[in-house]
Amino acid sequence: MxxxxxxxxxxxxxxxxxxxxxxxxxxxxxxxYSNSGASKQKKSMRGWRSKGGSTKEDIDENLEMLRERSRDLYMNTPLATGALKTIRTNVVGYGLVLNSQIDHEFLGITEQQADEWETHVEREFSLWAKSLMCDSMQMHNFYELQQIAFLSFLASGETFVTLPHRYHKEHWYGLRVQLIESDRISSPTNASKNIINGVELGTFGEVAAYHICNIHPLSMDSGKKEWKRVEKFGKLSGRQNILHLMESERPEQRRGVPILAPVIESLKQLDRYSEAELTAALISSLMTVFIETTEDEDGSGQVIGEGIPEEEQVDQEDDMTVELAAGSVIALNPGEKANMSNPARNNASFDPFVTAIIRQMGAALEIPYEVLVKHFTSSYSASRAALLEAWKMFKMRREFIASRFCQPIYEEWLTEAILIGRIHAPGFLENPLIRQAYSTAEWNGPSQGQLDPLKEVNAAIKRVEAGFSTRARETVEMTSGNFWRNHYQRVREENARRDAGLDLAYLEALKVLQEKEVKENDED
Structure with a gap:
């Protein structure tokens, strides 16, 4: 002062x-920022009550409820189901397929030798990947496991994967993939402070181990809960014992958040609103006549006429229940009157309002409205822009599932294949650089949709001719195929057509060439 x-x-x-x-x-x-977002004086901000917290308060302590509500929306709300399945289908589809791409220059081998090695590896990997023996439950092949793991990651926010070895007399490989639902990763009873939500932290805050409960927390099965501690990396081998598929949104975050978390409330409210409109429309279509009886008449409240079958009644045991049905006539007891609210309406604002809400949800989920509801009514340019925007997200998530799920499992399989002598790779086990050179691979999945195939093909041709792209890349992006396999197949097909005399253009060119040679011989 x-x-x-x-x-x-x-x-x-x-x-x-x-x-x-x-x-x-x-x-x-x-x-x-006290002039705007952090203002405590503006009337528009005085009613805003916010309280920040660490990832423990903001995420870990809310995960159980977020998972349950997210799964409930997926199982019972069409829009939520469609959103998750749209992402799953475009990112993973029928499953990401291995395309081995070894660094032959570093390994000192020719392109032909590299191609032969890659073809052999892909054939061997397909033997394991297409077998049910790759699954610890012996129910799914590797490509189906990708779909389950990714869909669980979207709905629950994370998926855990262990890689045990269990040998079978009728199968070469012992590697198995075991998917674990996120709820089972939890803190044991009386856990120490360095175990947060089932994740054990080391001295420097790194993830040291995970604790897996033998019983699902939400299961109705009785039994003693026991936890198994699984170290993230093996002490001797250094291998990754457990894979954790999650998307971090904050530093020091150790557990994943369901993708629907920001729109849970909007989805539920929209679902209730849609259900109310559907009920109102249904009631409006039911024509029911109520007859009030006098004291002298038998007003037992029975249905006159055809009525409603018992199996279609809402509550057969409640005499006070009045069932509405199309064309039914109901007699009321003496002194009773039917007072009905009038639900008959054609809500013209329903579709615009729902569309506006869905657009907001699509923005949060990175799915344009047209892609989310599968409704393309705009121009070609607008629809293509929506697809391109969606594919930015699809490609990002495909890279995520490929690098965090497919590639680590492939490297584990390749190591086993080399150890049992099915694949020859000198220096793989001794030199990390050689290991990386042999393990390099691409994972190809569903291609981007095409609104106008002719325009898309012409654009691809121009990109290749101008040197902006390659035939191999365009083949992958347009059809998810392999250019070299297509090339060799086309050579075989064209040769077969020529040998069979079906290639008319080739025969005509051959005829012209022969006539030209005869003419030149005559002149000589």
Whole structure:
């Protein structure tokens, strides 16, 4: 307080206090974000109650409820089901397929030798991947496991994968893939402070191990809960014992959040609104006549006429229940009157309102409205822009599932294949660089949809001719195929057609060439 304020305080203490408060308020208002988002003085911000927390308070302590509600929406709300399955189908589809791409220059082998090695590896991997023996439950092949793991990652926010070895007399490989639902990763009873939500942290905050419960927390089965500690990396081998598929949104985050988390409330409210409109439309279509009886008549409340079959009644045991049905006539008891609200309406604002809400949800999920509801009514340019925007997200998530799920499992399989002598790779087990050179691969999945195939093909041809792209890349992006396999197949097909005399253009060119040779011989 300066000298003037002290003098005022002697004469008028209240006024001095107001001056001091006003000065503090000016300090706050004139500092950066306090003029807008962090303002505590603006009327528009006074009602905003926010409280921040660490990832433990904001995420870990809310995960159980988020998972349950997210799965409930997936199972019972069409829009949520469609959103998750749209992402799953475009990212994984029928399953990402291995395309081995070894670094033959570093390995010192020719392109032909590299091609032969890659073909052999892909054939061997297909033997394992298409077998049910790759699944620890012996129910799915590798490509189906990709779909389950990715869909669970979307709905629950994360998926855990262990890679045990169980040998079978009728199968070469012992590697198995075991998918574990996220709920089973939980903290044991009386866990130490360094175990947060089933994740054990090391000295420097790194993930050291996971604790897996033998019983699903939401299961109705009785039994003693026991936890198994699985280290993230093996002490001797250094192999990754457990894969954790999750998408981090904050530093120091150890558990994943369901993708539907930001739109759970909107989805549920929209589902209730849609159900209410559907019920109103159904009631409006039911024509029911109520007859009020007098004291002298038998007003037993029975249905006159055809009525409603018992199996279609809502509550057969409740005599007070009045069932509405198309064309039914119901007699009321003496003194009773049917007072009905009028649900008959054609809500013209239903579709625009729902569309606006879905657009907001699509923005949060990175799925344009047209792709989310599978409704393309705009121009070609607008529809293509929506597809391209969606495919930015699809490609990002495909890279995620390929690098975090497919590639680590492939490297584990390749190591076993080399150890049992099915594949020859000198130096693979000794030199990390050689291991990386042999393990390099691409994972190809569903191609991007084409609104106008002719335009898409012409654009691809121009990109290749201008040197902006390659035939191999365009083949993958347009059809998810392999250019070299297509090339060799086309050579075989064209040769077969020529040998069979079916290639008319070739025969005509051959005829012209022969006539030209005969003419030149005659002139000589």
């Amino acid at each position: 300066n000298m003037i304020d002290r003098a005022i305080a002697v004469v008028s203490p209240v006024r001095a206090v107001k001056r001091q408060v006003a000065r503090k308020q000016l300090d706050i208002l004139n500092t950066g």
